[in-house]
Amino acid sequence: FFLMPHPDELKIREVFDAIETGQNKVAVKTCNALLTKNSRASQLARVLKAIALDRMGKDHQALEECAILQREVPTNEDVLRKLSYVYRSLNRTDLATVAYENAFNKEPTEELARGVFLAYARELRFNDQRSFSFKLMKQFPKCKQYYFWAAVSYIQQVSSEDLKPGNINIMMASRTLEKIEKQFSITTIEELRFMIYVYELMENYTAALELIEKYSALFKLPGDSQEMRAKLQMNLQNFAQAQQLYRELLVDLKKSNWAYLQKYIECQCLEKPITPEIAEDVLQVLQEIESAGDSSIPNRLVYLGRLQVHHLLYKANSSEDSLNILKNDMATYFKVFGSKPVCFRDVQMFLPHLPSDAAVSICKAYETVVMKESEQSEELSVKAVYRRVLLEKLKTKYKLYENLNNEKTQALVEEYLRIYRAALEIPSALSLKESERQYADDLIVLASHLYIDLYLRNGDSADLVRAIVIATMGLEKSKFNFNIKIVAMRAYCLLGALKPCYELYKTLETKHIQMDTFTHIVLSDAIGLRIPDCTEPIVFGMERFYTDSLREMPELVTYPYSKESYSRAREFRDFNDKISNSVQRAIHHVEYNLSEFINKATPAEAIEDLKFSEEKVLYKEEDYNKLYETADNSFWDDWHSIPELSSSYITSSATTLLTGMERLALAQARGNLLHLSKMILENEPLMAQDFFERFQSAYEKVSFDEVTKPMWHQLLLLFRFLTNALSIIGFLK
Template sequence: NSHQGYLQEPLYGESCAALCNRCACSSSYVDYLDNGNNKMAIQQADKLLKKHKDLHCAKVLKAIGLQRTGKQDEAFTLAQEVAALEPTDDNSLQALTILYREMHRPELVTKLYEAAVKKVPSSEEYHSHLFMAYARVGEYKKMQQAGMALYKIVPKNPYYFWSVMSLIMQSISAQDENLSKTMFLPLAERMVEKMVKEDKIEAEAEVELYYMILERLEKYQEALDVVRGKLGGNLSKGLPAHSKVLILFLSCFCFSSDDWQFYMSYFDSIFQLIDSAWTPPAEGEHSPEGEVHYSADQAVMFVEERLAEESKSSRPLRGPYLAKLELIRRLRHRGCNGEYKLGDPEELMFQYFKKFGDKPCCFTDLKVFVDLLPSTQNAKFINQLLGVIPLSAAAEGKLAVPADIKALQQHLCVVQLTRLLGLYHTIDKNQKLSVVRELMLRYQHGLEFGKSCLKTELQFSDYYCLLAVHLLLDMWLEAGEEKAVWQSLTLLEEGLTHSPSNAQFKLLLIRIYCITYSTTPSGG
């Protein structure tokens, strides 16, 4: 593996043929597996394993065949038999990596190479594989540690700056901005300053990282001094370092089509380049590291390519669909209405609901983008969603209810969107009470699906009860309906009998009891 570049990925997706050749598997097995004849490949692997039962690489390659024929459980069991032995031969490690990749279990690759590094602590290759494995799952703290461990073994600048970049990513992903500016970025700054003082800065990317750190710390004078000084001679002219490094970082880490943080960083970076009006040179490469996206057209193409890849994926990925909505939002904010023909947000959200509406995350995904909907279309949008939910055929006077948990999750998502869009706010008192009664009937029906739930688990239909309570609280807080507050207390106490671990029930009860106590004469 070449380690001359920065954040250059070691071997990850080697073909089965190359692996088979190295671990002495039969050529017929190689042909079957690489040509998609997985059943015959499994048969050939079984023949090989009868002669060499301890040939771990062949066992994992059989697991790949099982995985590709839909026998995921058998494949996983077989793979774990090999993984439990903590192999250190490159053939088994690469085969397991391919298998875990196809299973969409990148976290297992980290465990694989953690064990390999413990057994062979001096291996540059295994340490670099471990670093990249952490990168794929966003374990930035462990990336930092792996980068420094690698640098101690092989003191090359790229490995040192892998660790620096990991600190920057920790600062970007930190929930606490103060923590970012008082711990992660200052530590990254000190690490780079150490290399500057020792005159060990060798490459443009190292200077760009330094510039990025100073910029994020708002040390603009120091950043300007870097650009104008000796180190600035290594920078490509005219390209904003912050945006360039982030885009290259994303591409070098094998962009994950389902990683939301990467999409946000990509959009932030490309629009910074657009705002700076940067364009690539007329001749030659955009930068020594490769092509840099710098226009809205490229961002649109990038998202469309991710969607095309998603259509070929073995499992649905939410990221590309949400990225399209995010790009529409950003383009609209810049006054680009319909110019790039990304589609109607209402239709895109409807298609997203049809694909992911049975997931509990669907509501939290879509609520971010409801501002893209015209307010006059809110009721139409909700009815459109309701129209695709499979509810049982209702007898006269009876409520149409979901037949299974997936349909229940879909309906819950729509009810939450209905409240978010303000459709409950416009109805009168009697209509609200009618909605409360309907929600509680749905709540009680949904309890049928949670009969096997443990006391520490939430009931699937808890949100119906919560929404009913919030409607009652609206009536109390907005119109002074005292009866509504006592009814809400009754519903919450009922909810706790079925979901004693529901924190939202408990918090609402505490809130209501505190308010009612403080507003009652003499606190009685």
């Protein structure tokens, strides 16, 4: 009987369940009941009510509930955490900090003190972090963590441009760390890594090496100590010692790391062309690595290393003999690894740097080998398919299929489809899981590209339809193939068909950070083609991500302190800067708020909405110049043979063919248009004139196509008229 929960606790559980299941109205009703009877859980009930109101989109009411709770000065950590969550959601982290400060002033406990520090961290108030960490050090002198918080805060105060040895904050951080070592000693690898990081910023590499020697027992994984020491020895220009350490990593510890081999060569070349003597030494190391490994499994590092050595020799002397040796190495590499999907990207480290005729001759030599194997083999094998795919990628990349006419394009596509269908009949292909790729899927991508290339040269939309048909056929067998979906989406956008493009986009299940790094492939087209059923889900999905990031990013920034990952603090800060100031985020905010503005029923509603969101919509050129380009185009690296489908094109709209800078100028024009509309509605003639001039300046930087230019010109004339009319009315008044 005495273990039975209190009735108020049962009600609170009901509220939690209601919020978790999306029944926010039920949650608000239950919280109101608890607040009416002034229960002992009233503070928790009020903050849960604020969360439910926030999720219902009632931001102002949620803020009012938080203000009422704030006046009570809650000190319960659970209540404060939830209150902080609501404030972050409403983009008012400053009020969350005030809540923690008031709670600490009321009850100066260690738990609340940590809460205040982390609240400063969420707001990136590095100076306040540092000052408060010293208070913590005085109040709790036996806690080493607070000393590290002070040191990290010193480093966080420094801008990226000022991360230099003589910076006073870096020097103060190093002194704090010296005090920590003297008073507490270093007991974890993370503490050691952070100390080394600070010494590296100071360029005191000798002190960093001494630390590694002193605390070498903290390194648990073999090779970690040698890697750090090698890096520091290179900074000290002790290249012989660094070379020996990298040799130890490669040969003794059997670390097949391409970066180690590159550094080993760098230690000997010292930014000069490679010599035959150095090449001989590196080849000897590669031979030792190969001898120490399993002879039945080819070591990719060894083969790539030989390619790298002979490639550097060719760059140094440009002799025919060096080129022939490199060609032989390339032929050997194709023979051993040509059936591996990674082979194409591997050889891109070398082939693009050779004369075009040499690259073409290597492709043709490989073609001879592949065709001969095909003739001698009675059945198609998986390895044979991969070799043929590699060959076709190389021939496409190095323009052996450039400017094909209709007949040659059709013949090549039919050959690709013949191989693709034959690969489907390979016994192991029949047992592939639904989520796995078919062996010849890349031929589907190449075939689609051939028709897209034809369309870009001839302008016949029937070629786009053929590309889509081929991609659709590939997706029937490989429902989750990313590259096929991307090609189909681009073809649909070129055709002006946003609806099927959006249906494919949905199957990609874009989420989390991909909303910022990946949506560029479709956002510009969604804006240009603008079908509400397609455009709005894309834009609103991004809005959810950016809203969630307001809640999550401030919390992530605190992890280096709460999880004691001090050396990662700078990375978290830089990541926060990028995600908060990305090109994609800026463009999205313009389009989302334009959509919301257009859909408002009355001017009063439109003005109210703009007041809440106008800070998000950038309009100044200098603000756009500070943005980070976070678009990820690495998935497109295999297919750069068509310039219009290379990375730079993917970031722009298929319907308008804008460059990256024009895309920003267009966003700036539309952002100014939004602010201009607000000034007109609020009857502010001077501000309206200023925004119109900004709008016109951005408008003149965009190269509109012949279809959309007349519409934009009419829009410009309309807003010029409205702005002038507003000025005249103001003058008459």
